[in-house]
Structure formats: structure tokens, C-alpha cells
Amino acid sequence: MTSRILLTCAAAATLVLSAAAPATAADQGHYEGKLADGAAWMMDVPRNWNGTVLLYSHGYHPAGAPNVAEDAPSTAVAGVALEQGYALIGSSYAGSGWAVEQAVPDQLSTLDVFTARFGAARRTIAWGTSYGGLVTTAIAEHHPDRIDGSLAMCGLVHGGVANWNSTLDAAYAVKTLLAPDTSVPLTGLGDQATATNAAATMTGVVNTAQNTPQGRARLALAAALHNIPGYNDPGQPRPAEHDWPAQQQNQYQAFTRFFTAAMNWRQEAETRAGGNMSWNTGVDYSRMLARSPYSTEVEALYKAAGLSLRGDLDTLANSPRIGADPHAVGYMKRNVAFTGKLTKPQLDIHTTGDGLVPVQAESAYHDAVAEAGSSRLLRQSYVDRAGHCTFTAGEQLAALHTVEDRVGTGKWGDTGPAAMNAKATAAQPGVAHAYIRYRPAPYPRPFDLASAQH
DSSP states (O other), X not given: OOHHHHHHOTTGGGTOOSSOOOOOTTTOEEEEEEOTTSOEEEEEEOTTOOSEEEEEEOOOOOTTSOOOOOSSSOHHHHHXXXXXXXXXXXXXXXXXXXXHHHHHHHHHHHHHHHHHHHOOOSEEEEEEETHHHHHHHHHHHHOGGGOSEXXXXXXXXXXXXXXXXHHHHHHHHHHHHHOXXXXXXXXXXXXXXXXXXXXXXXXXXXXXHTTSHHHHHHHHHHHHHHTOXXXXXXXXXXXXXXXXXXXXXXXXXXXXXXXXXXXXXXXXXXXXHTSOOOOOTTXXXXXXXXXXXXXXXXXXXXXXXXXOHHHHHHHHHHSOOOOOOHHHHHHHHHHHOOOOOOSSOEEEEEEEEOSSSOTTXXXXXXXXXXXXXXXXXXXXXXXXXXXXXXXXXXXXXXXXXXXXXXXXXXXXXXXXXXXXXHHHHHHSTTSOOOEEOOOOOOOSSXXXXXXXXX
């Protein structure tokens, strides 16, 4: 028993069990505490604990926001999971923001606390949403001995380096094509005040650009480099397949939120990493656009605006580029870049209309896993819905049960849309679930550790 467990669970010495056992009536309930590094943890244990513990990694909490522990994606999911006998646990992580070096150990320490109090689980499944999907995948790759399977939902499974590179690509295109004379920095943001001012300036550039056909075409190009979909929020009307103006309008709405992540969240991440962890030196934006599923939209809008797409791509190619700080890249590589080497089964689920973490992130991890020879352990399923992490409770529970079935039987069952929707309906009747057959386009600029060594 570690000193951390002793500090966080004072009575643990009398409660350690040698093997998994159902929680007693006295054990049933909600528990909270703190780890030695200050991270909060919470646990919900049902009286009929089935021996499976679900280790939940929550999404991104911006710096300065309340940093509370979470042990399930939502109260609706938690309610059903508890009724079915699952124990739910999770931590806050010791810090908000991109606490990549703290999140994984804090999650594992929370699992230690649970084991000290309730005994070793028969089965442990790590699951997480958004940034928590990145944390979950880091646990799966770096600490497979602690879990039996994993579920990453709307996760940054492309890893931290690829995430910040892709964010830089879109920001670089907006500044270079729409505000070439502005002095706003895209990286090396010294403090949050600088980042906030930069975000406000660039958002103003976006708003002004939206007023002209030429500006709208250039915003569509920037959106394509980041793969921002033309239907990315449930509150938007769903455009027709070739309604390029409507799709661009929806992309513009995503851009009004984009620069908070591109500036404020970046500044916090740069502070942790000790410098700029992304670059666009040597990037061929013409090739990147050709691979984007939104290239046809961009071509149509440029033609309608009477603007030269070739000319703008040449401008991107010939303008000054941004280099990375090697030690900052190293920080990201150590903490949240992936090899694709899975030794336990993982299921990823993603909405098709995600404007914050584009669905093409799944292609990046799919390819990394294939290169590592671990494809038999990975499955990816898709939900036809706009928005980031906009799953129904039933869709999330269906994914959870799919992972648990894989762990129990040693082989994947049917992960096709009909089977997944049937499971979702069983878990949450009376709701429209939307798993579909889907294959995302390639990620614009993938980065995994195996490829980085080539």
C-alpha cells in the first residue's frame, strides 16, 4: 500500500480485500476524497456491484475553471450503469488545462484507492470523453496491465502533437490569407491576457471575412485544413449535400469558437510544455487540401468568388512558417503521443459532425494501430450527429457493453450500426440512436511515435 493511498483513504488498512467481492450494504454509496497531489476523486459503488469498475477520464477543464472530479459521462449514463451493478470512479486530475503529465497517474492512483477500499476488481475498463479519450488511450498504451479494455469517446486519439499541429494549420491560413499585416502571434503566447487579446483579434478577422464572398472562400479553405465539417452543431440546419454556402456558414460558426482553443488553450499548454509544441515548416497545404473531404466545397466557393485558389495556396506555401521548440515537442511526445501498440481491446466512438475534434482523428489512430500490428484489438464506430461528444446515453452504454463483451469473450462481436443501435435502444428505449456505417477521410497531418522515427 503506497503512502498516497494511506493519505487519501485513512481507513484503508482495515478494508483491503484479497479478491473482488460484491459491495455490502454498508459499502453502497457515494465517496469523495483527495490524492496526495491535491487531485479530487469520487466513487459511486452500487450494493449489487458486479465486480467491474469503470475508470472514467473527464474532458478538458480550462485553466481557471472549477476542477472537479467526475466518474461518468453524464448523470443519465451513471444512473443506468449503477443499476446494472458497475462501480464508477474518476479523479479531477491535479490541475486543469492540459494536465497531461498528471492525469494518467492521478487516474491510476484513484484506481489504487478503490482497490484498497473495495478489493481488486474482477474487471477494469477505462473510458473517457474528449480530452479524457486522450487520457484513456494513454492509459491503454502505457499501463495496459492496469486495465482489461478501454473506450475512447470523441477522443483526441490522434494525440497531442497532431492536435496542436492541425490547430496551427487553420490559424495560419486565416492569418496569412485574411490578416497578413496583423502582428498577432499564433504561438509563443506569453500569458492568458495575450492569448485572450489574440483570440479576440482573430475572431474579429473571421467575422469581417464572413461579409464578403472572397472572405467566405478563404474561411472555407482554412476550415478544410482542419477538417471542420459543414454541419457541426445540433442547433444548425443540416445543409444539403452540395449546398456549399450553407455548409460554409456552419463552418464559420465553428470558427467563432475556434480561436479560444487556438489561443487560450494553447497558451496554457505551451506553459506546461515549456514552449511551442507545433510547427508547419515543410507542410504542403495544396496536398493537404486535396486530401480533405471539403476540397470540392472550397473549389466551388473560390470559383463563385472569382478568386484564385492556386494563388492563395501559393501564398500559403511562400509565407514565413513557424518552427517548434524541440523540448516542448518532447514533452508532448512523452505524455500524449501514441505508438498504436495496443495489448488490450479498445473501442473508439465518434460523431461524424464534430467541429472541435474532427472525426478524421480516428483515421490517424486507425493507421497507427495498423502500422503497429494491433488492428485486431481496435474497433471504431460512428454516430451520425453534429456536435462534439453529442452521444445519447444509450449510444455510450452500447459502446461500453461492446467493450465488456470483447473482454469477456476474447473476440469482438458485431460492431456494425444495426447491432450498436439495438444495444443502445436496449439501454435507453424511446430515443433515436444514430450509429451508421462510416469511414472517415485521412487525418490532415497525423503524428504517431512509430512514424516519427522513420
